[in-house]
Amino acid sequence: xxxxxxDIGGTSVxxxxxxxxxxxxxxxxxxxxxxSLFEEVSESIKKFLKKQEISFAQIFGYGVGVPGMVKNGxxxxxxxxxxxxxxxxxxxxxxxxxxxxVYVFNDANIAAFGEAAxxxxxxxxxxxxxxxxxxxxxxxxxHEIIEGADGLGGEIGHICIDDKYHLTCGCGKIxxxxxxASATGMLRLAQYYRDKLPTKLDLNxxxxxxxxxxxAKEEDPLASCVFDxxxxxxxxxxxxxSVIINPDAFIIGGGVSNAGAFLLERIKKHYANxxxxxxxxxxxxxxxxxxxxxxxxxxxxxxxxxxxVEKNGKC
Amino acid sequence: xxxxxxDIGGTSVxxxxxxxxxxxxxxxxxxxxxxSLFEEVSESIKKFLKKQEISFAQIFGYGVGVPGMVKNGxxxxxxxxxxxxxxxxxxxxxxxxxxxxVYVFNDANIAAFGEAAxxxxxxxxxxxxxxxxxxxxxxxxxHEIIEGADGLGGEIGHICIDDKYHLTCGCGKIxxxxxxASATGMLRLAQYYRDKLPTKLDLNxxxxxxxxxxxAKEEDPLASCVFDxxxxxxxxxxxxxSVIINPDAFIIGGGVSNAGAFLLERIKKHYANxxxxxxxxxxxxxxxxxxxxxxxxxxxxxxxxxxxVEKNGKC
Numbered sequence: 001x002x003x004x005x006x007d008i009g010g011t012s013v014x015x016x017x018x019x020x021x022x023x024x025x026x027x028x029x030x031x032x033x034x035x036s037l038f039e040e041v042s043e044s045i046k047k048f049l050k051k052q053e054i055s056f057a058q059i060f061g062y063g064v065g066v067p068g069m070v071k072n073g074x075x076x077x078x079x080x081x082x083x084x085x086x087x088x089x090x091x092x093x094x095x096x097x098x099x100x101x102v103y104v105f106n107d108a109n110i111a112a113f114g115e116a117a118x119x120x121x122x123x124x125x126x127x128x129x130x131x132x133x134x135x136x137x138x139x140x141x142x143h144e145i146i147e148g149a150d151g152l153g154g155e156i157g158h159i160c161i162d163d164k165y166h167l168t169c170g171c172g173k174i175x176x177x178x179x180x181a182s183a184t185g186m187l188r189l190a191q192y193y194r195d196k197l198p199t200k201l202d203l204n205x206x207x208x209x210x211x212x213x214x215x216a217k218e219e220d221p222l223a224s225c226v227f228d229x230x231x232x233x234x235x236x237x238x239x240x241x242s243v244i245i246n247p248d249a250f251i252i253g254g255g256v257s258n259a260g261a262f263l264l265e266r267i268k269k270h271y272a273n274x275x276x277x278x279x280x281x282x283x284x285x286x287x288x289x290x291x292x293x294x295x296x297x298x299x300x301x302x303x304x305x306x307x308x309v310e311k312n313g314k315c
Numbered sequence: 316x317x318x319x320x321x322d323i324g325g326t327s328v329x330x331x332x333x334x335x336x337x338x339x340x341x342x343x344x345x346x347x348x349x350x351s352l353f354e355e356v357s358e359s360i361k362k363f364l365k366k367q368e369i370s371f372a373q374i375f376g377y378g379v380g381v382p383g384m385v386k387n388g389x390x391x392x393x394x395x396x397x398x399x400x401x402x403x404x405x406x407x408x409x410x411x412x413x414x415x416x417v418y419v420f421n422d423a424n425i426a427a428f429g430e431a432a433x434x435x436x437x438x439x440x441x442x443x444x445x446x447x448x449x450x451x452x453x454x455x456x457x458h459e460i461i462e463g464a465d466g467l468g469g470e471i472g473h474i475c476i477d478d479k480y481h482l483t484c485g486c487g488k489i490x491x492x493x494x495x496a497s498a499t500g501m502l503r504l505a506q507y508y509r510d511k512l513p514t515k516l517d518l519n520x521x522x523x524x525x526x527x528x529x530x531a532k533e534e535d536p537l538a539s540c541v542f543d544x545x546x547x548x549x550x551x552x553x554x555x556x557s558v559i560i561n562p563d564a565f566i567i568g569g570g571v572s573n574a575g576a577f578l579l580e581r582i583k584k585h586y587a588n589x590x591x592x593x594x595x596x597x598x599x600x601x602x603x604x605x606x607x608x609x610x611x612x613x614x615x616x617x618x619x620x621x622x623x624v625e626k627n628g629k630c
Binding site for chain 2: 124125139141144146147148151152154156157159160163171172173236239240241242243244245246247248274277278282311312
């Protein structure tokens with residue numbers, strides 16, 4: 001049997017065809033046009049299947065990640081796509097022309113599932129944190145996604161962590177983790193520290209989080225402070241998560257995680273200082289699947305569902 | 316079939332016999348003697364069953380709550396009982412004299428299960444918070460307890476929430492929710508505010524959290540401030556929990572919750588101010604089962620397991 005993993009992003013849709021053994025056979029991308037997305041994705045899939053001589057009967061199902069809040073298969077709100085309450089399962093089945101088995105997820109949640117399944121399928125609970133433009137996340141418990149009553153499960157960027165900078169978050173709250181530990185957060189901190197700390201960075205020019213991290217590696221005073229504060233804020237949030245979920249592992253992904261060992265070691269150092277001692281040994285890892293985490297996660301989730309179907313005869 | 320709920324406390328063991336319809340038939344207590352506990356509990360149960368002419372074959376199983384961290388049926392650490400790594404299932408089965416179906420839980424976790432099942436069995440995720448000497452808690456997701464990799468799941472009292480009072484917690488960390496929102500925390504805050512705010516309370520005498528709450532009801536300045544700060548700290552932790560778990564409901568229990576509507580309304584007010592707007596409508600309830608929550612929870616959990624056995628033929 002085959003499984004499709006589909007990851008809808010703001011600019012492109014990633015499509016992956018998997019064997020039900022977690023093996024990625026083919027992957028490609030098409031441009032995102034929100035108004036005709038389901039038709040275009042299903043056309044692309046049908047064309048591909050025809051060429052490969054694979055029938056719908058050989059497809060166990062489709063896992064779809066969308067960039068927004070999801071509850072019970074409904075995309076409640078996807079700002080980047082202009083979607084509100086879109087029934088993804090129904091729309092996609094209609095476009096495919098048959099009653100397909102479709103599971104729908106928040107993109108960070110299903111990426112969490114992918115990274116967790118890929119790194120260690122024995123972990124029972126895993127918290128995935130993406131450090132990108134914002135801070136996103138996904139929480140896996142007993143091989144299920146904690147979606148939450150309103151699709152807010154795993155919205156780790158909105159843990160209130162800061163009483164120092166009082167930065168207002170996009171969500172309207174003050175002091176969210178995202179205001180400090182995201183790429184954008186680091187840029188805001190850099191402005192906060194201008195005139196307070198010396199730096200070689202051009203704070204009036206076009207600056208990226210990568211510039212700050214690179215300068216921190218060279219011990220630039222302002223950049224070092226900003227980077228350290230970002231890691232500390234993240235470690236505080238992780239310490240809280242370890243007395244709430246107490247996961248087997250944390251996985252750190254997103255663009256900022258390209259800083260690699262430099263980032264990981266700093267997070268680990270701060271985590272050790274602020275966590276409850278019984279959770280000091282918790283695994284902290286860098287993500288490995290990067291941009292493919294979503295399609296792998298969709299595949300891993302559907303493999304589990306396939307096992308349930310085989311065991312219980314329903315799903 | 317019958318189910319036993321057993322709640323081991325520091326001074327007494329509560330034993331409840333239930334029908335598998337969630338109906339409590341009988342309950343009694345015996346004193347806690349940690350060194351001979353399993354023998355005494357099993358003797359008490361055997362004597363009772365003999366009198367009632369109920370055989371072991373009619374008992375589906377036993378759910379046992381213990382005051383400490385639990386993982387996979389092992390009581391990792393129960394300070395009040397002097398237990399370390401006690402295999403409760405094995406010890407209890409040995410004392411009963413047959414290979415009984417025994418499930419073991421942290422006491423706050425299984426109380427969470429009981430309150431959630433009793434208040435609304437349709438809730439998929441519930442966070443129970445006990446405000447007592449400390450702040451405990453339990454998190455239910457998909458009708459399972461989030462026990463955590465090291466038994467730290469739902470240890471809500473150790474969420475770091477405070478950058479103002481810098482009180483050291485029993486766990487060694489600074490600023491844990493428990494240092495403010497527990498009964499003990501309120502007493503510590505009262506001392507913090509002595510000489511800063513006027514009060515009718517005798518801060519040199521024997522003071523209880525109830526005295527502070529009663530004085531707060533009468534608008535005593537110091538007591539009002541302490542009570543408000545305690546509720547605000549709790550609300551902040553709840554706001555964080557609503558972007559992590561995003562539960563269907565919060566349930567507030569423990570001795571402090573006897574303050575009733577006065578407490579509930581204040582928590583709701585602060586929660587509305589600090590939560591992310593999409594979670595503003597989350598249910599916030601007072602616990603109803605109080606000291607019986609543990610035995611009810613054990614029964615509810617075993618009823619679920621019974622359904623699984625009936626469906627899948629194993630457990």
